[in-house]
Amino acid sequence: MRSTKLRGKIALVTGAGQNIGRSIALDLAASGATIIVNGRNDEGLVLDTVKEIEKNGGRAKGVMADISDPDSVKRMMDNTEKEHGGLDILVCNAGLRRQTPFLDMSFTEWREILSVALDGAFLLTKAAVPLMIKRGRGSIVGLSGISHHIGTPSRCHVSASKAGLEGLMRSLAIELAPYKINCNCIAPGLIDTVRGKSSGERPTSSNNNNIPPIQRIGDVEEIAALVNLIVGPNGGFTTGQTIHVNGGSFLT
Numbered sequence: 001m002r003s004t005k006l007r008g009k010i011a012l013v014t015g016a017g018q019n020i021g022r023s024i025a026l027d028l029a030a031s032g033a034t035i036i037v038n039g040r041n042d043e044g045l046v047l048d049t050v051k052e053i054e055k056n057g058g059r060a061k062g063v064m065a066d067i068s069d070p071d072s073v074k075r076m077m078d079n080t081e082k083e084h085g086g087l088d089i090l091v092c093n094a095g096l097r098r099q100t101p102f103l104d105m106s107f108t109e110w111r112e113i114l115s116v117a118l119d120g121a122f123l124l125t126k127a128a129v130p131l132m133i134k135r136g137r138g139s140i141v142g143l144s145g146i147s148h149h150i151g152t153p154s155r156c157h158v159s160a161s162k163a164g165l166e167g168l169m170r171s172l173a174i175e176l177a178p179y180k181i182n183c184n185c186i187a188p189g190l191i192d193t194v195r196g197k198s199s200g201e202r203p204t205s206s207n208n209n210n211i212p213p214i215q216r217i218g219d220v221e222e223i224a225a226l227v228n229l230i231v232g233p234n235g236g237f238t239t240g241q242t243i244h245v246n247g248g249s250f251l252t
Contacts, residue, residue: 005232007032010084012076014038014067014124015094017045019193020143023220024091024227025049029058031228033089036080037062040094067094067120077127087131089231092121092142095161099154110157117161121168129176137180139231142169143223144187144242149250162187166242173240182239184230189246190217212247 011028015021017039025035026049035053037060039046046062053060061083065076080087095117100109121142132138144166148159166185173183189212211217223245230238244252 003030004032006089006228009033009088010036010080010086011089011091011231012036012038012080012087012124012128013091013093014120016049017042018049020188020191020220020223021091021093022049023224024093025060026053026056027221027224027228028089028091028231029053029060030056031232032058034058034084035060036076036084036087038065038067038076038094040064040066067124068115070123073120073123073127077124077131081131086135087128088135088138090124090128090132090138090140091227091231092117092124092140092165094120095143095158097155097158100157101154102156105157113157114161114164117158118164118168121165125168125172129179129181132181133179137236138182139235140169140172140176140181140183141227141231142166142183142185144185146187146189146244146246146250149187149244169242170240177239180236182230182236184238184240185242186223186226186230187242187244187246188218188223189244189249191223192217192219212249214247216247218245218247 011033013021013025016025016037025037029035037046037049043064050060050062063076065072067073096113125140142165144162147155148163169183169185229235
């Protein structure tokens with residue numbers, strides 16, 4: 001346990017079995033939050049994250065749920081309220097990555113990608129907000145990315161889903177402000193993660209050699225630290241933002 005600034009808070013992190021999601025779950029737990037570690041197919045990885053949190057003195061529970069399915073999301077949120085009393089922090093991290101040229105892309109693949117990153121964020125937020133309202137405040141973070149900001153070939157479905165996620169968070173930031181719920185996106189650049197075969201090669205940055213101006217790729221811990229900041233007690237005035245963490249590959 002690194003601090004107690006999130007003690008008493010309940011956080012749900014999707015796609016938390018590995019990479020950025022896992023790091024976010026570990027970081028929030030280290031600040032005292034109880035973590036709902038969500039995954040869809042990777043139960044072994046989810047349980048590993050839970051064990052790591054518990055080994056470090058934190059509290060966590062693994063929950064397998066398909067966030068693109070309304071009934072599955074409802075069951076997860078109902079169980080969260082029953083077992084933990086509600087929800088304070090939602091991190092919409094889960095997403096699918098594919099590399100397919102637009103002219104070869106099927107509508108089925110298009111829908112598959114959007115169903116997780118965008119539809120999933122809608123379903124999760126829709127179910128989470130009433131729980132946050134009951135607790136008097138809350139924080140929602142969506143993980144978008146750099147691809148749709150720099151223009152990346154063979155990833156138009158991924159780009160569309162992440163651009164939509166940013167738009168969703170901006171609108172919700174205004175609509176949910178009266179309930180003291182802040183909504184933001186974090187857009188990572190090139191981060192050192194384990195990539196599945198379907199993800200393809202890392203997107204090419206604006207200088208065409210995949211190395212940001214800072215001359216290295218980022219670490220998952222650097223993304224987790226920013227999530228921790230904006231969902232914590234010092235992040236309440238930050239809302240409706242897309243915060244870029246990319247080593248200078250894309251400048252806003």
